[in-house]
Amino acid sequence: QVQLVESGGGLVKPGGSLRLSCAASGFTLTDYYMTWIRQAPGKGLEWISYIKSGDETIFSADSLKGRFTISRDSVKNSVFLHMNSLRVEDTAVYYCARVVDFWNYFYFDFWGPGTLVTVSS
Amino acid sequence: SSELTQDPAVSVALGQTVRITCQGESLRKYYASWYQQKPGQAPVLVIYGKNNRPSGVPDRFSASSSGNTVSLTITGAQAEDEADYYCCSRDNNDYHYVFGSGTKVSVL
Numbered sequence: 001q002v003q004l005v006e007s008g009g010g011l012v013k014p015g016g017s018l019r020l021s022c023a024a025s026g027f028t029l030t031d032y033y034m035t036w037i038r039q040a041p042g043k044g045l046e047w048i049s050y051i052k053s054g055d056e057t058i059f060s061a062d063s064l065k066g067r068f069t070i071s072r073d074s075v076k077n078s079v080f081l082h083m084n085s086l087r088v089e090d091t092a093v094y095y096c097a098r099v100v101d102f103w104n105y106f107y108f109d110f111w112g113p114g115t116l117v118t119v120s121s
Numbered sequence: 122s123s124e125l126t127q128d129p130a131v132s133v134a135l136g137q138t139v140r141i142t143c144q145g146e147s148l149r150k151y152y153a154s155w156y157q158q159k160p161g162q163a164p165v166l167v168i169y170g171k172n173n174r175p176s177g178v179p180d181r182f183s184a185s186s187s188g189n190t191v192s193l194t195i196t197g198a199q200a201e202d203e204a205d206y207y208c209c210s211r212d213n214n215d216y217h218y219v220f221g222s223g224t225k226v227s228v229l
Binding site: 035037044045046047050059061062095100102104105106107108109111112113114 | 150151152153154156158163164165166169170171175205207209211216217218219220221222223
């Protein structure tokens with residue numbers, strides 16, 4: 001069965017860096033787009049970035065100003081989120097999700113349980 | 122970038138029907154997907170495409186669209202439907218995704 005499990009969250013100081021991992025099982029990672037989504041405490045969902053299957057083209061939210069980068073390791077069947085120049089407002093639960101994208105519609109059919117990132121001095 | 126607007130909260134009596142709306146210009150071109158999120162849990166997909174339910178989602182959940190508005194309808198709401206609901210679609214640059222602001226559904 002499909003399973004996604006995030007790891008790598010924790011407490012980090014403002015200006016610091018962190019790498020989140022998302023281990024996938026039950027499917028071949030490279031056959032799907034994969035995405036990261038976050039949710040600040042008490043707030044709504046915010047899309048961060050996705051990486052396409054095949055050519056690994058990446059798209060990311062403009063609001064992140066290039067501080068976050070998604071990547072993929074097909075051997076480890078894992079997706080990563082590299083986060084730099086972290087700010088207090090980046091404090092959130094970070095989810096990875098599998099994407100099914102048919103252009104005029106898409107959906108996130110499987111989600112991990114999330115990993116909490118806390119940015120604080 | 123595009124925005125998707127949802128009402129912050131709605132309430133529904135047990136067994137009655139509730140409609141949750143999501144508005145945005147990109148919805149004239151793209152369908153939305155809908156996610157249910159209960160406290161402390163990851164979101165769960167409930168509707169995608171024109172009106173498709175993943176396996177395991179009850180048929181009381183349905184979707185419709187008109188112009189720049191998409192709607193999620195729960196017909197015969199149950200206590201377990203109390204949750205936050207989010208729509209999601211592309212934004213106006215076509216390659217980015219965007220979530221609605223979320224609607225808290227209370228079942229009375």
